[in-house]
Amino acid sequence: MSDSENPRLEALRAAQTQVSLGGGQARIDKQHAQGKMTARERIATLLDDSTFRELQPFTVAHPDAEDVILGDGVVTGYGAIDGRKVFVFAQDFTVYGGSVSLAHARKIVQVQELAVQNGYPIIGLLDSGGARIQEGVLSLQGYGEVFRQNALASGVIPQISVIMGPCAGGASYSPALTDFIVMTAKSSMMFITGPDVVKSVTGEEIDHEGLGGALVHTSISGVAHFIGTDEDDALALVRRLLTYLPSNNVESPAVLPPVDDPLRCDERLNTLVPEAPNQPYDMLDVISAVIDHGSWFEVQAGWARNALVGFARLDGLSVGVVAQQPMVMAGAIDIDASDKISRFVRFCDAFNLPVITFADSPGFLPGVAQEHGGIIRHGAKIIYAYVEATVPKISVVTRKGYGGAYIVMGSKSLGADVHLAWPSAEIAVMGPEGAVAVLNRRELSAAADPDALRAELVAQYRATYANPYYSAQRGILDNVIEPAQTRPELIAALRTLREQTRFVPPKKHGVMPV
Ligand code: HXC
Numbered sequence: 001m002s003d004s005e006n007p008r009l010e011a012l013r014a015a016q017t018q019v020s021l022g023g024g025q026a027r028i029d030k031q032h033a034q035g036k037m038t039a040r041e042r043i044a045t046l047l048d049d050s051t052f053r054e055l056q057p058f059t060v061a062h063p064d065a066e067d068v069i070l071g072d073g074v075v076t077g078y079g080a081i082d083g084r085k086v087f088v089f090a091q092d093f094t095v096y097g098g099s100v101s102l103a104h105a106r107k108i109v110q111v112q113e114l115a116v117q118n119g120y121p122i123i124g125l126l127d128s129g130g131a132r133i134q135e136g137v138l139s140l141q142g143y144g145e146v147f148r149q150n151a152l153a154s155g156v157i158p159q160i161s162v163i164m165g166p167c168a169g170g171a172s173y174s175p176a177l178t179d180f181i182v183m184t185a186k187s188s189m190m191f192i193t194g195p196d197v198v199k200s201v202t203g204e205e206i207d208h209e210g211l212g213g214a215l216v217h218t219s220i221s222g223v224a225h226f227i228g229t230d231e232d233d234a235l236a237l238v239r240r241l242l243t244y245l246p247s248n249n250v251e252s253p254a255v256l257p258p259v260d261d262p263l264r265c266d267e268r269l270n271t272l273v274p275e276a277p278n279q280p281y282d283m284l285d286v287i288s289a290v291i292d293h294g295s296w297f298e299v300q301a302g303w304a305r306n307a308l309v310g311f312a313r314l315d316g317l318s319v320g321v322v323a324q325q326p327m328v329m330a331g332a333i334d335i336d337a338s339d340k341i342s343r344f345v346r347f348c349d350a351f352n353l354p355v356i357t358f359a360d361s362p363g364f365l366p367g368v369a370q371e372h373g374g375i376i377r378h379g380a381k382i383i384y385a386y387v388e389a390t391v392p393k394i395s396v397v398t399r400k401g402y403g404g405a406y407i408v409m410g411s412k413s414l415g416a417d418v419h420l421a422w423p424s425a426e427i428a429v430m431g432p433e434g435a436v437a438v439l440n441r442r443e444l445s446a447a448a449d450p451d452a453l454r455a456e457l458v459a460q461y462r463a464t465y466a467n468p469y470y471s472a473q474r475g476i477l478d479n480v481i482e483p484a485q486t487r488p489e490l491i492a493a494l495r496t497l498r499e500q501t502r503f504v505p506p507k508k509h510g511v512m513p514v
Contacts, residue, residue: 019057019070023094031094036165036187037231039075039090039098042125046088046235047079055110061101061135069095073128076107078114081239084247087115090125093165097129100171104132105142112149119248121158123238126175127165143170150177155350158245162234163188163214163224172223179347180241180299181224183214184234190217190224219302222336227302244297244311244318246351252498253318253353260292262315262491269483273399273424277431280326283308286358286398287321290314290487296321299344304336309344314356315491317498320348322410323358326399333405334365335378342381349389354494357395357410362431363402380513382408387415390504392497394418394490397468398483401427412476417500418493419476422483426466427476432458435465 054077060068073095078087091098115122131139161175163183167190175181191212217224228234246253266289291312298310306329324331395410412419436457447453471477
């Protein structure tokens with residue numbers, strides 16, 4: 001009997017064709033007309049060629065209903081990215097607007113559980129009208145089950161969400177529980193309450209994009225981490241991100257073959273920090289001069305730009321980099337920067353990525369808005385994250401290290417393994433001008449030429465305290481290094497520290513000041 005004469009095989013193939021058509025050709029055409037790929041096309045673009053294996057393609061929400069659509073609006077399964085296994089799910093907007101029924105949610109839960117059990121990352125491609133309205137509480141139960149798996153998987157496997165269409169209401173909490181959110185520039189949106197509800201409650205008029213589009217979440221709210229110019233770009237970002245990450249929390253991050261000389265010194269660093277303390281320089285120049293050529297992969301590049309966080313490689317080894325950006329708000333630490341830094345440090349620690357810190361901060365940002373917004377609580381998160389981290393922690397003070405901002409940026413007191421400074425470092429309780437104003441108030445008010453006296457006292461203070469040697473003499477810095485030598489210094493430290501074991505006191509978990 002040939003294949004074409006086998007009725008069971010024919011029935012299977014017919015069912016498979018039905019599955020592949022999702023909600024039908026007309027809806028697929030509509031999706032394409034909007035510049036969006038279908039769920040299956042997205043998975044094929046994300047994964048290595050021909051590696052996708054689908055699970056439960058024949059699922060239907062209510063088998064007895066008349067108009068069932070196979071698959072129930074979500075394509076789930078596993079495959080490979082650059083040869084490494086991953087689990088994946090992609091919501092199919094052509095089926096009931098990708099809305100989530102209990103059956104749909106349980107397909108997602110299945111791949112979440114398999115990803116954790118097997119220790120592989122999970123990537124969700126979201127494009128959904130939210131809870132399936134016809135299902136009522138069943139759909140809410142389904143969402144809750146997905147959220148539960150998100151929370152349980154946190155810190156065990158990397159979880160990445162790509163928002164490629166609507167992600168409305170409580171549905172946003174699943175991606176919010178994952179480690180990284182990528183949004184497509186034009187078609188994605190995330191919000192808890194839509195524009196109509198906003199208008200009825202607050203009177204504010206705003207469209208979907210203005211309320212929760214990609215630009216909003218990558219530059220104002222900080223909810224999303226990356227923006228893809230289009231769907232291909234968003235999926236390429238996911239593939240690149242994974243190259244820096246291990247598959248799970250007991251695996252070491254991938255070490256790629258080194259592409260750069262570990263002993264390379266960059267003389268430009270010796271003159272990068274301007275003599276004038278208030279003149280900025282670009283910390284990205286420091287980072288790119290030190291890390292393996294071309295390995296910088298910035299996270300949340302458009303939000304809280306006074307802080308820099310991102311992945312890089314040093315002699316092929318993946319690391320997390322945290323820094324201030326003196327070009328933005330002079331590198332002062334505010335509420336958003338605190339959130340950005342602390343979350344990133346915790347991610348690195350959860351997934352065994354050493355943390356390299358470049359510190360240059362004049363302090364926490366003063367102001368009523370910051371105090372009333374809880375800068376005390378938010379800033380405390382940075383301390384918590386650095387102290388909790390058991391991965392190798394290496395920090396370099398490039399210039400200003402004043403007060404609390406010095407302490408929180410991976411200082412020795414918080415447990416830095418190797419704490420270095422450049423000769424331009426100024427480490428003290430406060431900046432010279434502020435210190436002189438407090439310490440010498442009486443002399444200044446009595447002086448015939450207070451400006452001249454102030455300048456003299458500032459110079460004295462700077463010479464005595466605002467330099468790295470006061471700290472180095474007291475064992476608070478491990479060394480003062482020539483800036484050009486930073487790369488070989490960091491690589492030597494990493495090679496020595498990368499297998500270190502640090503124990504934390506047993507406890508169920510801490511209570512982070514969130
Ligand atoms: C069932 C839905 C649906 C939903 C869309 N569809 N959302 N079906 N439940 N939630 C169906 C539509 O009826 C339509 O079916 C098809 O999907 C495509 O939808 P369109 O409206 O034609 O698409 P578009 O114009 O692109 O608009 C997309 C949309 C809109 C903005 C997402 O559909 C929308 O506003 N949907 C409702 C969103 C919502 O309020 N969801 C509940 C949020 S609360 P046909 O057959 O015509 O093609 C929530 C709570 C979660 O999710 C709580 C978790 C704890």
